[in-house]
Amino acid sequence: MRSLVLIGHGSHLNSESASAVFRYAELLRERGLYDEVIEGYWKEEPALRQVLRTTASTDVTVIPMFISEGYFTETVIPRELGLGHQGPVPPEGVARVLGGRTVRYTLPFGVHPGMADVILARAREVLPDAAPEDTALIVLGHGTTRNENSHKVIYSNADRLRESGLFAEVHALFLDEDPRVGTWPDLVRSRRVVVVPFFASEGWHTLETIPEDMGLRGEVTEFPDNPHGPQTVFYARPVGTHPAVANVVLSLAEEARSAGGRDGDVDRTHDAAWQAMMALARRGGRIGEVLLTPHSGVYELRHALDEGMGGAELQTVVTPEGLRDVTRRDAAGEHRPVRTYRTLPRGWRAVLSEAELRRGVHFLYPAVVEESYAHSCHSLRHTPWPTTARRQTGIYTRVQRATHDQVERVARTVCSPCLRTRLWAGEKLPRTFLDGVPGAFPCAEACTYFVAEVRETLISKRPTTAS
Numbered sequence: 001m002r003s004l005v006l007i008g009h010g011s012h013l014n015s016e017s018a019s020a021v022f023r024y025a026e027l028l029r030e031r032g033l034y035d036e037v038i039e040g041y042w043k044e045e046p047a048l049r050q051v052l053r054t055t056a057s058t059d060v061t062v063i064p065m066f067i068s069e070g071y072f073t074e075t076v077i078p079r080e081l082g083l084g085h086q087g088p089v090p091p092e093g094v095a096r097v098l099g100g101r102t103v104r105y106t107l108p109f110g111v112h113p114g115m116a117d118v119i120l121a122r123a124r125e126v127l128p129d130a131a132p133e134d135t136a137l138i139v140l141g142h143g144t145t146r147n148e149n150s151h152k153v154i155y156s157n158a159d160r161l162r163e164s165g166l167f168a169e170v171h172a173l174f175l176d177e178d179p180r181v182g183t184w185p186d187l188v189r190s191r192r193v194v195v196v197p198f199f200a201s202e203g204w205h206t207l208e209t210i211p212e213d214m215g216l217r218g219e220v221t222e223f224p225d226n227p228h229g230p231q232t233v234f235y236a237r238p239v240g241t242h243p244a245v246a247n248v249v250l251s252l253a254e255e256a257r258s259a260g261g262r263d264g265d266v267d268r269t270h271d272a273a274w275q276a277m278m279a280l281a282r283r284g285g286r287i288g289e290v291l292l293t294p295h296s297g298v299y300e301l302r303h304a305l306d307e308g309m310g311g312a313e314l315q316t317v318v319t320p321e322g323l324r325d326v327t328r329r330d331a332a333g334e335h336r337p338v339r340t341y342r343t344l345p346r347g348w349r350a351v352l353s354e355a356e357l358r359r360g361v362h363f364l365y366p367a368v369v370e371e372s373y374a375h376s377c378h379s380l381r382h383t384p385w386p387t388t389a390r391r392q393t394g395i396y397t398r399v400q401r402a403t404h405d406q407v408e409r410v411a412r413t414v415c416s417p418c419l420r421t422r423l424w425a426g427e428k429l430p431r432t433f434l435d436g437v438p439g440a441f442p443c444a445e446a447c448t449y450f451v452a453e454v455r456e457t458l459i460s461k462r463p464t465t466a467s
Ligand code: SF4
Pocket: 338, 340, 414, 415, 418, 419, 420, 421, 422, 443, 445, 446, 447, 449, 450
């Protein structure tokens, strides 16, 4: 048995931020090469601190879904996963045994040599007959003076594609460092120019900054008066959203495993947690705001306040992904980065098979089953606020200066809509939803949303609404 974990950044504000990682997880699940494919996030749930606990096997490969090496892949993710590694990740990855699981952590997908093929695939989408006689390729990166790694990957892909001989010229250009994208009319001589953004997703840069800096007006733009004569620019979509990235992810995962090792076993604690959950499901009951009812081999989930409503009055979803998508936003359409907030929208029902129920509940309340079970076994370790604060780096370092009173004031605002009980602050939770108390979920450690709110409070010195 083996598990694949994809790590994305996620967002406290934008529910679309995690979409690319969702899509890759779905593509990889369809391939069926791993017993499970799970997503984890820095700014959403399951959080990096929780995600390993949610894997069903003792053999776990973790892929950072990032376009280049840098602060997140070298500092934040290894630290939050508890890998005991900081700094550049070696080409063979980092392997550790954590809590009985063998965990392999790889380089981010963006630095894999297979990304040159993805660039090529994107270029061919906009210009299928690109030819070495008259076509230039621009591989366009963000670049930054603070992270030299982010440009290394652009140069190495440009070199690889130059060597392929498929283009008359290949250039590496950047938004934030030299050579800058705005200089392209002076640098590029070919009549036809394909621009491929080496970005993880579609967003502000690919939709606005790059077209603006290059003077583009859509997928194809004519430039009749350029210094080297008339030129046509073909603007491709970002590499990070191409389906072929799934192949790159699988290659990375297989290379990490080829260093040795055999398939893992079922993780016994995880299995026991889900046995307890299934016992609740089979007799029917509540989990958080959701009513779970068994119906001859399938399970129906709906908002508890929708109890008694006819099926025709509710939107019916029949997959775990469908359940995820109807519960990602609240009734007002706002993103729900903390999935245990009492903001679950109403008006839907999910009908899932027993095989799908685990993934459905995982999407609904990530890590809650595993953490509640661990709490009832007295094995859920709490991390007090000072320890969480000391671990923060980068822009979050300042939360170490928050006083106890400031932290508590933030908690009165941020944690009050949350179903979780703050064990990290000394609150008590004698029973959990597994013991029949629907809204009783443990919170072992302040979430990243809470940490971000503490930082905001310190920056703005704003009073919290609770103060
Ligand atoms: Fe909920 Fe507060 Fe825990 Fe975050 S820190 S999960 S808001 S209880």
